[in-house]
Amino acid sequence: MSAILKKATSPSAAALNTQADVAEAVRAAYSSAEGLCPVGGRTALDFGGKLPSASRQLDLTGLNRIVDYTPRDMTILVEAGVRMADLAATLATEGQQLPIDVPRASEATIGGTVATNWCGPRRYGHGTIRDYVIGINAVDGRGVAFKGGGRVVKNVAGYDFCKLLTGSLGTLGVITQLALKVKPQPECVATVVADCADLSVAEAALDRLAMLEAPPAAIDLLIGEAWGDAAGGSPAARPQPPASTIRNPQSAIRNQLAVRIEGTEVEARWLADRTQTECAAAGAGSSRVLSTEEAAKLWSRQVEFSDRGAGDSDDASPMVLQSIVPPSSVVEIISKLLAADPACAIQAHAASGIITARFKEFSHGDLTTLLAGKLRPAAVRLGGSAIVVRGSLDGLTPHLAWGGRNDAVVLLERIKQKFDPKGILNPGRYVF
Amino acid sequence: MLATDASALQLVGELRRLLGADRVLDAHSDLAVYECDAFVIEKHCPAVAVFPKTTAEVAAIVRLCNERGVPFVPRGAGTSLSGGGLPVGGGVMIVLTQMREILEVNLRDRYAVVEPGIVNASLNRRLANTGFHYAPDPSSQGACTIGGNTATNAGGPHTLKYGVTVNHVLGVELVTADGEIMQIGGPVDSSPGPDLVGTIVGGEGTLGIVTKVWVRLTRNPQNVRTMLGVFESVDDATQAISSIIGAGIIPAALEMMDQGILVAVEAAFHFGFPLDAEAILLIEVDGLEVGLDAQRDRITEICRQHRAREVRFAKDAKERLQLWKARKQAFGAIGRLSPSYCTQDGVVPRSKLPHILQRIRAIGQKYDIKIVNVFHAGDGNLHPILLFDERHPDQVKRVLDASGEILTECLECGGSVTGEHGIGLEKISFMNRMFTSDDLEVMQRLRDALNPGGLLSPGKLLPTAGACGMEQIHPGRQAAL
Numbered sequence: 001m002s003a004i005l006k007k008a009t010s011p012s013a014a015a016l017n018t019q020a021d022v023a024e025a026v027r028a029a030y031s032s033a034e035g036l037c038p039v040g041g042r043t044a045l046d047f048g049g050k051l052p053s054a055s056r057q058l059d060l061t062g063l064n065r066i067v068d069y070t071p072r073d074m075t076i077l078v079e080a081g082v083r084m085a086d087l088a089a090t091l092a093t094e095g096q097q098l099p100i101d102v103p104r105a106s107e108a109t110i111g112g113t114v115a116t117n118w119c120g121p122r123r124y125g126h127g128t129i130r131d132y133v134i135g136i137n138a139v140d141g142r143g144v145a146f147k148g149g150g151r152v153v154k155n156v157a158g159y160d161f162c163k164l165l166t167g168s169l170g171t172l173g174v175i176t177q178l179a180l181k182v183k184p185q186p187e188c189v190a191t192v193v194a195d196c197a198d199l200s201v202a203e204a205a206l207d208r209l210a211m212l213e214a215p216p217a218a219i220d221l222l223i224g225e226a227w228g229d230a231a232g233g234s235p236a237a238r239p240q241p242p243a244s245t246i247r248n249p250q251s252a253i254r255n256q257l258a259v260r261i262e263g264t265e266v267e268a269r270w271l272a273d274r275t276q277t278e279c280a281a282a283g284a285g286s287s288r289v290l291s292t293e294e295a296a297k298l299w300s301r302q303v304e305f306s307d308r309g310a311g312d313s314d315d316a317s318p319m320v321l322q323s324i325v326p327p328s329s330v331v332e333i334i335s336k337l338l339a340a341d342p343a344c345a346i347q348a349h350a351a352s353g354i355i356t357a358r359f360k361e362f363s364h365g366d367l368t369t370l371l372a373g374k375l376r377p378a379a380v381r382l383g384g385s386a387i388v389v390r391g392s393l394d395g396l397t398p399h400l401a402w403g404g405r406n407d408a409v410v411l412l413e414r415i416k417q418k419f420d421p422k423g424i425l426n427p428g429r430y431v432f
Numbered sequence: 433m434l435a436t437d438a439s440a441l442q443l444v445g446e447l448r449r450l451l452g453a454d455r456v457l458d459a460h461s462d463l464a465v466y467e468c469d470a471f472v473i474e475k476h477c478p479a480v481a482v483f484p485k486t487t488a489e490v491a492a493i494v495r496l497c498n499e500r501g502v503p504f505v506p507r508g509a510g511t512s513l514s515g516g517g518l519p520v521g522g523g524v525m526i527v528l529t530q531m532r533e534i535l536e537v538n539l540r541d542r543y544a545v546v547e548p549g550i551v552n553a554s555l556n557r558r559l560a561n562t563g564f565h566y567a568p569d570p571s572s573q574g575a576c577t578i579g580g581n582t583a584t585n586a587g588g589p590h591t592l593k594y595g596v597t598v599n600h601v602l603g604v605e606l607v608t609a610d611g612e613i614m615q616i617g618g619p620v621d622s623s624p625g626p627d628l629v630g631t632i633v634g635g636e637g638t639l640g641i642v643t644k645v646w647v648r649l650t651r652n653p654q655n656v657r658t659m660l661g662v663f664e665s666v667d668d669a670t671q672a673i674s675s676i677i678g679a680g681i682i683p684a685a686l687e688m689m690d691q692g693i694l695v696a697v698e699a700a701f702h703f704g705f706p707l708d709a710e711a712i713l714l715i716e717v718d719g720l721e722v723g724l725d726a727q728r729d730r731i732t733e734i735c736r737q738h739r740a741r742e743v744r745f746a747k748d749a750k751e752r753l754q755l756w757k758a759r760k761q762a763f764g765a766i767g768r769l770s771p772s773y774c775t776q777d778g779v780v781p782r783s784k785l786p787h788i789l790q791r792i793r794a795i796g797q798k799y800d801i802k803i804v805n806v807f808h809a810g811d812g813n814l815h816p817i818l819l820f821d822e823r824h825p826d827q828v829k830r831v832l833d834a835s836g837e838i839l840t841e842c843l844e845c846g847g848s849v850t851g852e853h854g855i856g857l858e859k860i861s862f863m864n865r866m867f868t869s870d871d872l873e874v875m876q877r878l879r880d881a882l883n884p885g886g887l888l889s890p891g892k893l894l895p896t897a898g899a900c901g902m903e904q905i906h907p908g909r910q911a912a913l
Binding site: 070071072073074075095096117119123127128130131140144145146147148150151152153154155156157158159160161162163164165166167168169171172183184185207210211212213214215263264266267270271324325326327328352353354382383384385387402403407408409410411412414415417418419430431 | 538540541542543563584585587591595596598599603608614615616617618619620621622623624625626627628629630631633634635639651652653654674677678680681682719720722723726779780781782783808811812813846847848849850851852853854855859862863866867868870871872873874875877878879880881882893894
């Protein structure tokens, strides 16, 4: 990610501390038809490419109160600007958690997490952020404050704005407050890593792991040089030739499965054993349960990968792509990515069919040849999608970043017109 | 009305040409069965009922209705408890029960593609022995359709652990209010951009007609333990529920039945429920075999701490099925208790369960109405059942007043007036108590965006001039929950 973007700020207006402040600011922008870009922790400003226009930033980090927390109900009411790490720390005091993993959690906000529909490795075992939002307050493009849902875990009264605004990237409303349901923390966490000699072994292992009687929290397939010894050294680690000498990517690039298991101690032990057995049966060279310290280090890299890469410091990748496909097609997509660039680093939340690839180099031509020419058509044919997660390239239009107009976009444009009639909410951020 | 209108007669002719005479009903005697759903309190007869077999036919029907300016409404099996399937203002009822194929089952990628008219339980029968199931299990699953479940975002006992319908719908094919065919989502985990699939699920058929559904399949748990906690007092039982959830245990299901309903269930099923107990909890945990005994023991311990008289275990699969049959068919047994009943569907935060159950009892005493309870306790989703005789107008009035007071109390606890049945027609008058006029105006804008002419499912979900709510209607007998 571009360092410039990460630090980008614009002259800020009066501090916003309440939903009423936000509504007033949006009403003012509405009357002058001025574009607004709602921001939280500014960790995803280049999500889908950098913004083409210089909309005024609407800083929501002043809305940072934990409004109400009732641990016995396992629900919490928070303002949109609460940082993910602060939310996690509050929940941890009661042994609870929101099992959504975001990069740079000490900066990222819950509002931004919902607006980007960010979902980390544990989506396989725990679902995505939309499964946890039970109530939402927001301000539409006219400056009208509205809400959906409520404070209870089961509720079908009215249209579900909790869903509509999840992933809306600040284009349909500015999220100001969220009611969330939360979960107990697991008693025990275990991480199994297994080395796969080539992608066909990885595919066989994934087929087997899909049939486990209890879903692990996460099944990641980690590929590429950068992952290196992320797990703190593995018995199957082989010397890596320099990237430039790689002729057949699959023979030299390390394919590592990382399976995170959560549960009671006895459950975790059982599932870890089964995971190792299945990996062995699939032909994986070796597998082992990581020590707590190794597991924590690997986990941190898995969570931060989209933002930083697989190493200890930012790999300054100019382009991070993400494709969502049926899980059985993950290896097919990975093969396409490696064929295009054997040096790219890949993290696949394989059991959920989500593949994220970081490229060391990426030209504007690659946008049309690789993304629009190969990856996206393949993903769309499978019923999925391919988007730019982070990109600092010039000339990256929203349509290149997100894909063309599909049926969903046609309907969403109609909704956009009603929610933001003057188009002032985050112009250029998404396809509308 | 429509049938006397020349233009409407033309429409019937056009529908017949499109579908053939046998799939278009317009004789009043044929239509009587479609004048209400499981919310039998209000009746609206459609002018025509049509039975499409393909998405293209649905789209063609919708376009014809648009050309003639005639309202239209989709209907599944008609099990809605909130009047969601009623044709307000007459018009064309599009009955989807002839679109009931399972189009694809993909176990590796964990989804199935089904037509909307398939009965919920039929899909699971097809999945038997595959190691997978479709998780949402409304109590009416033997009759209700996946299309209807999608429209109402239906729940069920096992949604406590596994989530409600929206958590299991990956994509839909939709015929829009204008008659376009669209596909939103599909066989993948999620799509970029706003969550439109999640918005359409639970839209109560007002945002489009779902003609195909991609549903998520869930791996069967390795094993299960089913328990019955027997309590001397309702208060002890509700405190136990609150403690189980508060202890960070998420059972697969956690249901409560009070003495009033136990008596009826026992008379119907002869399960051997203790009739002198004030409440029982039906608790199920599932997962890896190695962990289940420990979970069961912990729950047993918590029940005992709350003075459970005993905790019984279902000794085998047969006994477990019997227990669930008793729970799911409890509503069928109510006929033994009174000539009429009215089921409510409120939600409270789980820690408020002891309070709300006390209040329900007090409200029953205040209005001299017997109220029995069988509900999804783990979610805080109440189903108080008010017993009465509809032949006595005074009782009807007291039931209405008591229902309103219970739902008001749910709202005062920070809850909702519906957890899984939907707003439909039944609860429209409560919408402006849960939501501000701004909230409702923005909801109306969403509807206007996707249903601009308002011809699709008019009079549902949002208060509009002329729509009626609970204050205006009379409770009657309701079918199974």
